Amino acid sequence: MLFDAGKSFRNVIVHQALIYGFLLHSFAVFQCVFSATHNTQLICSHQPILALVGHDVILPCHLEPEVNAGFWTVVWTKPGLDPEYVHYHQTGRLLFEDQNPSYYYRTRLFMDGLISGNVSMKIFKVKKSDTGKYRCFIPALQKEASIQLLVGSVSTPFIKVSSNHSTRAVLKCRSEGWYPEPEVSWLDGEGHVLSAGPTKTVRGPDDLYTVSSRVTVDKGHGNRFTCRVQQTNINQTRETHINVTAAFSRVQSSSGWHTILTPCFSCLLLLLLIIIIIDSHKKNSK
Template sequence: MVVANQPDIVVVEKQKKTAVVIDGVVPNDTNIRKKEHEKLEKYQGLREELERIFVEVVGPSDPVVAIVGDDTVLPCHLDPAVNAADMTVEWTRSDLTPRFVHVWRDGVELVNKKNEAYMERTSLPINNLKLGDISLKLSKVKLSDRGSYKCFIPALSGQASVDLVVGVVSSLIITVMRNSEDSSKVVLQCESAGWYPEPELLWLDGEGNLLSAGPTETLRGPDDLYTVSSRVTVEKRHSNNITCRVQQRNTNQSRETHIHVPVLLVTSS
């Protein structure tokens, strides 16, 4: 219910997100502008309340992807854009205790409500709030930050969800081993430790074609990070350039390393 000095008529069209306020007055010609100004001031509060009726809290349609150690932004905004600097804005994660990641109220952050894991790592820039942008800035992303967040404005009874996917990437090492069965070939082993989420390992030839390799061995450590390794047998021949690539499809991250398999040296007796 809108609480304000009541005009004669208020016409609200929710589908079009418009409202018309009608308040009759019969001033003489010399008082028209004065009365118009008085009416605008009188119903300024009503105008702000009506604007909020149509405001929606909008989040992203896709998950946000971040890499451990980077800074990121969890997007959320008001549509249509209205000043949110004087509103209470809550960012929460329901799987945490306490669940509050960042709370903005009365123009300041309420640090006493905040989960300790996010201390000094979140912010809601006031200049953004004034433009209806309630996106949360999160710095020095940790693996434990992955999960589902909610941005909520109690005054609007509106909220939106933001899913954060956090990735960890690492370097690769290729080891060359002898092939006891065929001296014209070598066995290459590629290994990489410290990935999240679980990656896949691929072997490629010099033209970028997939090589047939042994099964990838995947281990998950107590820190939730994955180690992957795989072996492939290749011929020793001129210009045999081999690539090992480890990639995560859901974070769109990849790392690769290359090795040139040397020409077999033939000696005559």
């Protein structure tokens, strides 16, 4: 009986030792995980991200050191929206019911990248209204970081040449659909900035800008000029080049044909009218 009591006592000791060892191991694992997550930083780009209307863009954010965020909630918001949720990732999927309608089917996270701490968000078919500050929040870490998105719209300028002087020509440059408001400048063939008249700017109902400018230049042989439209905030520039001599030759050629064809067309109309009158007179005589 004493033997059985001693055996039971040993079993209790072993059982308690196992429980203590398990608890100690669990605590050590928890401490390691807590230490790892506690020291983890959420880092987003400190530089503004640029995107053009209609293009796709990635807002880069990551965890450092790398932590598997595949099973964590990742929340992207844009302050000022109602609701402010741009992308709400939970239990491995996007919660559409919490997402702002203007971002429906336009955002995604990189599922393969989450396991290595990549919590970047991609926005498809960027709109002008997407510009602004975004916040990424990881509830499990109680960490958040912000990133700025700048959205722009651009177009290629068009140059039209006209002249009422034998040695000088007027160049008119026009470009539509810009955002933010751009600047216009003229350059000669050597890249020197020319003195031009004030730029005319019109803001349309869609908040996009149309700019136009004109400059008077000489019709010297081989004169090449450039109309440059640029927006420094979004680092975008569009240029169109023109050779005044060649362009004016085309204008003169077109004007020459117009001079020849106009009287011919008038004669044909007059002849047709005479034929109609004669034919009508013959019918009345019968």
